[in-house]
Amino acid sequence: MTAGKTSIVAFSAVAKAYGNVKALNGVDFVVDAGECVGLVGHNGAGKSTLVNAIAGTIGTDAGRRTIAGQDLTEHSVVLAHKLGVRCVFQELSLCPNLTVAENARISHPSLTGWGSLRRADALIVAKLDDIFPGHGIRGDQIVGDLSIGRRQMVEVARVFTQSVDPIRLVILDEPTSSLDSHASAQLLAYVRRAVATGVSCIFISHLLNEVLASTDRIVVMRDGKVAVTGATIDFDREKLVAAMVGIVSARQNSVAKQRRGDAPLRVAVHKKHGAAGNDLDAKAGEIIGLSGLAAHGQSNLLVRIFQAASRRDRGVDVTATVAVVAGDRQTDGVFPLWSVLENIAVRSLSALSSYALISQEKQRAMGETWRQRLGIRTPDLGNSILSLSGGNQQKALFARALASDAQIILMDDPMRGVDIATKLEVYALIQEEAAKGRTFIWYTTEFEELENCDRVYVLRNGKIVAALDHDEVNEQNVIRSSFGEAA
C-alpha cells in the first residue's frame, strides 16, 4: 500500500513484538485527510501499540510507516508532532502540580520568552471555550485540584491547541472515559466540526455508541491484526461486538431481578444528617447504582460510606465490612512496585496470615482462584502489576475486593477504559456475588452498566435527587434527573 496524496497515515504490514507477545502482527492501517476512523478492539488487541507507533513513542520491528507523506525510519515524538500528529493518551498525561496554562505551555515548545505562559493560558482557555462551553476551568488552576472529568477536558482541549506546527491528525484514546454525557456530547460534536475542516481523527472508545455516532469508518482489531474494517454506516452495535469478540455475540445482561425485601439493611444514608437529600438504602444482595453527571459527589459519597464503616457517622449507617474498587487505578488502585499477587492479597492480609506471618501458600492459592475466576491474563502472578494491560490491572483490583471478606463492595467507576469482553465477564461475576448476598454500590458513568443495578440513585451537586427502580432506569430518566427537570 502506498501513501496517496490524501493519506495522513499509511502503515503497511507493521509488526511489533514485546518478548513473545506480538502486539502488532502485520497491520495495514490508513487514515485519509478529513476522515474520522474509529479504532475498536479488546484490551490487548493492539490498539494502544498502533497508536503509540503513530504518535512516535515506540518504534516497530517491521513494515512500512508513512505519516503525511514522509517515511518514518525511526520513532520520534518530536517528528510526529512536527508532521501534525497529536495524541491524547489513555492514561491521563498532565502534570498535576502545574497549572492548566503551564501544562499547555509544555506541549508547545515553540512558545518562548516572557509572556509565553500568558499566551499558553489564552490558547488553552479559548480552546476549552470552543469545545466545552461552560466548562468553568481557569488557566491558573492547578491541574491536581481539578476533578478527573475536568482534567480530561483540559487534556483533550490541549491536543487541539495549535501554535506553529499544523494539526493533521488527532488521536483520541478513550477521550470520554471520565467525561459526563454532557461533556462527551460536546466533544463528539467538536470532533465532527474539526473533521469537517480537514483534520483527521483516530477515535478509540469502548463506548460503541460513541464510535458509531461520530466516525466515518471503523477498524476492528483483534490479536494484533486488523480483523474487520468498513464504513461506519454498515455497522451496528451487535456487529461490532461480534467482530471484536470474534466468537460469541454480546450477551444481554437484563438478569431477572428478585425483590429482596426481607434482606438485612447494609448501608443507609439518612436524609437529616447527611449531605444527601434523599435516603439511600442498600440491602444484602443488592446492586445499587450511583449516577448523574460526572463529579457531582458520587465518589465523595462512596468515600463517606467507606469511612462510616470504621468511624461513626451520624448520617451514614454501615453494618458490614467494606472494600473499594478504585476507578482512577493509577492514583487510588494499584501498588505499582508490587506483583499482581501482592496487589490482590493486600486487602486480605490478616486472613492470609498465621502468627503474624503471611502464608505464601494461602496467598498463592487465593491469587490462583481469582486469576481463574476473573481470567486475569498473566503467565505468572509474581510478575509486576504494571506488566498487565489496563483491563487486566482493573481485574486485579476487582480480585482484591472480591477476594476479601468484605460484604459491601464500593465501586468508583471501575470500568473506565476496560474492553467489552472483560466488562461482560465482570458483570456476570458481580451478579453472581450479589446472589450470594454481597452488596454492591456502583458509581458508573456508563448508562449501559446501570441496567445491572436493582436501584439507581442520581446525584446532583452532592445530593441524591432521584431514586430509580430497575424498571425505570433508562437514559432519559437519568438525564432528566441529572439536569433537574423532574425528580
Add this chain to the structure above:
Amino acid sequence: MSSTASARPVNRTSPARWFDLSPTLLRTALPFVSLALMLAAIGWLNPRAISYMGFNLMLSLAIPVALATIAQMFVITVNELDLSAGFFISFIASVSVTMLHDTPLLGIAVIAGAVFVYAAIGALIHLRNLPSIVVTLGMAFVWQGLALMVLPQPGGKAPAWLQSFMAVHVPFVPFPIVAAAAIALVVHLALMKTSYGAVLRGIGGNQAAVARAGWSILHAKVLAFTLAGVFGVLSALTLVGLSTAGDANIGAGYTLLAIAGVILGGGEFMGGRVSAMGAVAGALTLTLASASLLSFMHIPTDWQTGANGVILIVVLALRAMIERRPK
C-alpha cells in the same frame, strides 16, 4: 441524549470555586505565617531584637542557609534528593579559604570543576536510572574526604572581597533581608514564571508527560543539578565570608537544614511542588528558630536541635490539616 444535555447551559462550577482556590492559597501563605509568628514570638520575648542591628545579627547566617535551601529545592523539583549538599558546601568552603585565597585562578578552576561534577552526577542518575539518595549519599563521603584533604585543620582565610561583601550594610533595611528577598525573587521568576521553569516542575509532576511533549529529561536533570551546584557554591562562599575562616565540617548540618527549609516552605519531596519564596521563608524561619528564639527562651543548646524539630513538625501538621479540608 445530547439534545437534552446541550439545550440547557450548565453552570455547575461556580459554587466550587472558593474551595478550589483556598487550600492552595493557605498552603502558599503558611511559610510566611510561620515566619511572622516566629518574629512575633522573638519580639515578645526580646523587643530589642526587632531592630536594624538585631536583624543583622539574628539573620546573618540566613543567607547561606537560604542559598543552600534553594540548591536543594532545584533537586527536589525534579523528584530527586541531594544528601551531599552539606559536605559539598564544606568542600567549597575549604577550597575558598585555601586555594581561592592563595591562588585565585586555581581556586576558581577547582570550584568550576566541582560544579561540573554535580552536573555529571545529575546525568549519571538519569541515564543509569539510579536512586539519587544513594548516589548523593556516596558523594557526601567523597566531598567530605576531599574537604579534609584540602583543609585538615580548621583555619585558612576567606578572600578579602568575600568578607567585605558579606559585611555590606544597606541603609534602613538589614542586609540579610534584602539579600533573602533578592534571592527569593530571582529564583521565583526563573522557576515559576518562565517556560523552562514549568518544564522543570513538570518533570517532578509527570516525567513521562514532559518527555512525550518532546523535552529532554536528561537536559533538565543536568540543569537542575548544575543549579544545585551553583547555589551550593554561593552558599559556601557567603558562609566563609561570614565566618572568615574555614572548617572541613562547616557545612555538615546544611544537608538536613536545607531539606527542612524546602519542606517548611511548602515544598514536597515528590511531585514537583516547590516554592522559591516559601523555601527562603522556611530558611529564615529555621535560622531564627535555632539562633534566636530558642536562646531567648533560655532553652539549653543541648535541646535546641530537638526544639527545632518540634517547630518543623508543628508546621507540617498545620499543612496536613489544610490539605485535608474538603475540596
